[in-house]
Amino acid sequence: MPAPRPDPVGHGQESVWDYPRPPSAEGTGRRVEIVLGGRVVARTDRAVRVCETSHPPVYYVPSEDVVAGVLQRGEGASWCEWKGTATYWDAVVDGERHRSVGWSYERPTAGYEHLRGAVAFYPSRVDSATVDGEPVRAQAGDFYGGWITADVVGPFKGEPGSRGW
Template identity: 50%
Template sequence: MTQDEWDQLEMARSQWRWRGNDRPAFAEPTAPGQVSVWDFPRPPELVREEREIVVRWGVLEVARTRGAWAVRETAHPPTFYLPLCDVQQVLLRPVGGGSVCEWKGPARYWDLVQGDQGLAQVAWSYPQPLAGAEPLAECIAFYAHDLHCTVGGAEVVPQAGSFYGGWITPDLAGPFKGGPGSSGW
């Protein structure tokens, strides 16, 4: 990365108010068996996820794993990065464009394609992640909006908004970044 790109990343990192050190007054209380997304740190942490994760596109199984990485960041439900070896890679087609995460680096986007059917930019990866996110290099994450996803058998609700890819499960307390009025979280 160029010095200008590093400076932009550092500026983005410095803007975050909530960093998992305390909960805002509007944080939901946790029920038994729940964790608050407001206790997740910023910068985010990578945690090995042992629960089985399944991703389906209609009746087609796209992925199944017990070796995912959960990226846990303040105010976000976890984003799950599945090892590429546990994904039906024949269904993936790289697409142009991308974005940059101030914590994980430059992202590459993917379509799901089978025959004449497809889902555009439904997945992303970090083939050359920044320091601290190296385990994600051989993984891919999926937006749950048009897919049926489960974590440990629990149905996933997609994080609100078109940019964030977190998966909301019953073991989480929010509110979650992505909805109206949450851009400063």
């Protein structure tokens, strides 16, 4: 199935169809915040932003910027052909376990070493995720963890009809 026609790009926006494959992974000074169980569990201005063709960006938060003791190793793993094996993380907030709220690459492949020690949170599995104070909309599809903000346009992988992209 051919790739879809990209949405129009407005002033200050970027298209996910201009993102590279394999994905880029670059540090950003944008303020990223995660709220879960009514509490801020992560806040950073040192995130790594990963961009891949057809996907909204994913922000990886350095583990030092996650509240100590919140993350606990979750079940399962998955494989990314570029970044390696993903480890899944549960979060425990006020005694309540929130399953598979994020993932990390504990031993990332060459070129993605700066992801080591950083956790990406699924926006759909937390109370809120924000970038520079803007609430994030979660990428469609249970597997995907992209962060959709007003400055990113699609269409995005994971939406209905995108299976063959």
